[in-house]
Amino acid sequence: MDFVGIDLHKTSSQICTLTEGGELTERRIKSTRAAFDEVFASRPPARILVEASTESEWVAQHLEGLGHEVIVADPNFAPMYATRDKKIKTDKRDARALCEACRLGAYRPAHRTSDRQRRIRAQLLVRTTLVRTRSKYISLIGALARREGCRIATGGSVNFIARAEAANLPAHVKAAVAPIFESLRMLNRQIAEADAELEKIVREDEVVRRLCTTPGVGPVTATSFAATIDDATRFGAAKQVRAYLGLVPREYSSGERQHRGRISKAGSSRARTLLVEASWALLRWRHAKNAALYDWAMRIAARRGKAKACVALARKLAGILYAMWRDGTEFDPQSLSRDAIEAAA
DSSP: OEEEEEEOOSSEEEEEEEOTTOOEEEEEEESSHHHHHHHHTTSOOEEEEEEOSTTHHHHHHHHHHTTOEEEEEOTTOGGGGTTSOTTOOOHHHHHHHHHHHHHHTOOOBOOOOOHHHHHHHHHHHHHHHHHHHHHHHHHHHHHHHHHTTOOOOOOOSTTHHHHHHTTOOOHHHHHHHHHHHHHHHHHHHHHHHHHHHHHHHHHHOHHHHHHTTSTTOOHHHHHHHHHHHOOGGGOSSHHHHHHHTTOSEEEOOBTTBOOEEEEOOOSOHHHHHHHHHHHHHHHHOOOTTTHHHHHHHHHHHHHHOHHHHHHHHHHHHHHHHHHHHHHTOOOOGGGOOHHHHHHOO
16 A cells, blocks of 8 residues: 655645555645545555644545545654654745654544534634624724713623714714615624524434533534534543643643643633633622532632633633543533532543
């Protein structure tokens, strides 16, 4: 079997091929389906190694459709590039290193997200972009109003236009922001449609529905968590999920010296941000369902401050959501006694 390493890029890719007879060939092609067909459609099945990236999944699926074995590898696995000169980095050298790693088996396969969860991730990303755009428009209109000595009453984003119109803005400001008002109306409709799609996912997906029973966790957070994790069985413990989401401290220890810093912020920033937002929501008030989590976090806040307590609570929530998914259970506040929370892995 031939071994192939492909250094993928947005517009062009470098290919390095090592045949069974030891012949090494290299070429550069455009990163298009037609170009990959030209190189791989008529050749015998080969083992192909590519790094996990934005383009890797469609390339892997396309090459697998042509009858090849494709491995999507974790780019953070250092031994994969052990044969490359660290002082000089080029696409050709990277492709050669990938080809050699493919031959030696010196790679760590990355998790390939299911097609369904990839589609849900795309939906979530579009919704996030819509919400951020709406927030920018609202901030701009608020700033223009303050320049004229006007104040727009506080409230939700959905009824912002009504509150802005009731703020007696000067005529020239109204004329200037009229196009933004039209955009806001359209954004509100699009965000409502996106929320309806998420509600549909909650109704149809048993895992997401159970995750939504956790205090502070709504459809957006639950759906994002499920789409990020994709398959709970690939993690052996809650601490692995927390590390995967970048919610554990960085560590640099050697010998008798131990140093831990801020959280690593590895993995999905969207899922991590939503968990932190859910934690802030939990810390705003105490009630029967979140009492154990609230009290636990406030004890940390008394020692380390509320911001660190919030991150610690987000880390705890990640473990709880994983355990609920793994065990097929819903959130049970009675099981979260003080001793149980303190002893949780």
